[in-house]
Amino acid sequence: MAELNALAEDPSFWDDAQTAQKLMQERSRLESAFDAINSITADLSDNVELAELAEMDEDSGLLDAAASALSAVKDKAAAAELEALLSGEADGNDCFVEIHPGAGGTEAQDWAEMMMRMYSRWANARGMKVDVLETSDGDEAGIKSATLKFRGQNAFGWMKTESGVHRLVRISPYDSSARRHTSFASVWVYPEIDDSIEIEINESDCRVDTYRASGAGGQHVNKTDSAVRITHEPTGIVVQCQNDRSQHKNRSQAWEMLRARLYEKELQEREAAAQAEADSKSEIGWGHQIRSYVLQPYQMVKDLRTGVETSDTQGVLDGKIDEFMAAALSARVGDDANA
Template sequence: MRDRTRLETALKNYRDLESALSDNVELIEMGEAEGDDEVVAEAEASLRAARDVAAERELETLLSGEADANDTYLEVHAGAGGTESNDWAQMLLRMYMRWGEAKGYKVDLVAETQGDEAGIKSATLQIKGHNAYGWLRTESGVHRLVRISPYDSQARRHTSFASVWVYPIVDDSIEIDIPESDVRIDTYRASGAGGQHVNTTDSAVRITHNPTGIVVQCQNERSQHKNKATAWTMLRARIYEAELQRREEEAQEQAASKTDIGWGHQIRSYVLQPYQLVKDLRTGVEIGNPSAVLDGGIDPFLAAALANKVEEKEQATAEVAE
């Protein structure tokens, strides 16, 4: 049913664009013949809108990776810097939540660790929707903020860092065998909001995968059983993502232009002071309205990074073939 819905949507999108093109071309011809400039202008505006939609649909055809269509987890971790970085991590978390909601995706907060004074130390989102992972997978890396600190009494400029990690939710069609002897399961009391029961019982679950050192945790449910099930799903997703990353690195190892966007590498700067600019350091895309970006308007960055990724893959394939 999911594949059928995806195909029906793709066909409908194509037919809508085809209809918009023919209808508006016909309107322009009629308007020019009758000397009606207003009709011509409206039809031309509709054609420009259709062109933008077509460009987005073209980008979606690039989402053909093994897991691109899957739902995704997105983790945000504050860097060193205490309250400043914690606040920046919370701003990033809100940005991705607003983006997901605008896309019509289902966004759930799976785990969250509050900062000591403000913001968050870390948080994990579960984002469900077609191509959620494909759109967000290039967001993994370090995000840098420059601003006048609201927590500095002397109003000095501060630079803060936060890390983002994106990995796909593995569906039932992908089998990943994890022996229980390879993991350690710990339970603990959840922190933050959630009511008396959440904070006084060991409902939160942490799973450590000993061979890889991967650690996942979940605390959003009152039931330890449900948190454990979610944590297992997250662990399978993380191990799967690591395997996808390994395959991609092997495929691109001979590409001289390869850009490393793995964990721990800065990918984007958000400057609020002394000027207003958000710049992606991989693609060069710049937006002079940080407020709109932090309100979820990250599509230009996602589109450029996706196109760049596909181009790199094609170059790597061509060089390997040579």
């Protein structure tokens, strides 16, 4: 930490802006970690002393207050421990999130849009910024696809555990007979990468298509071929962007997304756990889901990897998914350590 502070005070520090920015981000991360440790240590010491004083004075009210405060310190320490687990190669990076409905038409497309809302609310609650890079509206409701970019501390580290297939069971609002339907949607998360990471792309291996954007965006967006789709033919990876009126800006963002996808693919090939996760996405349907969201005939959201469950289905759909992410992250780090 002292070395980073000394570097930041060097007059030539910002001569290389990209390197300087990365070092400042690392400095900020370390400062946050040290602040958390110091705060937890101080709270623990203060409340242990308070508990000892309460016992000496036989003050049951003060003892209860100390016990409650110590419980809060325990939760705070658990949260700090999870943050410390986010030490993967790209965990601190921003990330891209792709959402696609499975088979099922309008019902599945509506579920995909519900998931887009859930993740956006989760990110906003954590102080992250969410950019909608691409959406394709469903035929009657919902979406056929969406690509989001999450910008914030450890965005990829948290969101990487959400890659997989998510299953919804509910009474369909689109079924006049009010029958129960099962729908699926897939989530694919990959990290943004900076220029210091070299990913070679042969442009002759790529097909670039332009098309008219769909959905909201104003008359200009819908009247010009500003949206860009890039297909990397050797891998079959497809990325697309339509969030800007400028085709040039959309093209630049799409190339950035492709580099990120190829980098994420490389990470998967080096990590057995991540590769197994990718294999589980081969089909958007039964047997491949990571989490079930049951709204009928009972209320339950259950993660099939960790066993974590809750009956607060509305809270989950409103973005309260930290418990699921924390459990999946802990399990994933444990698997990596035992490998």
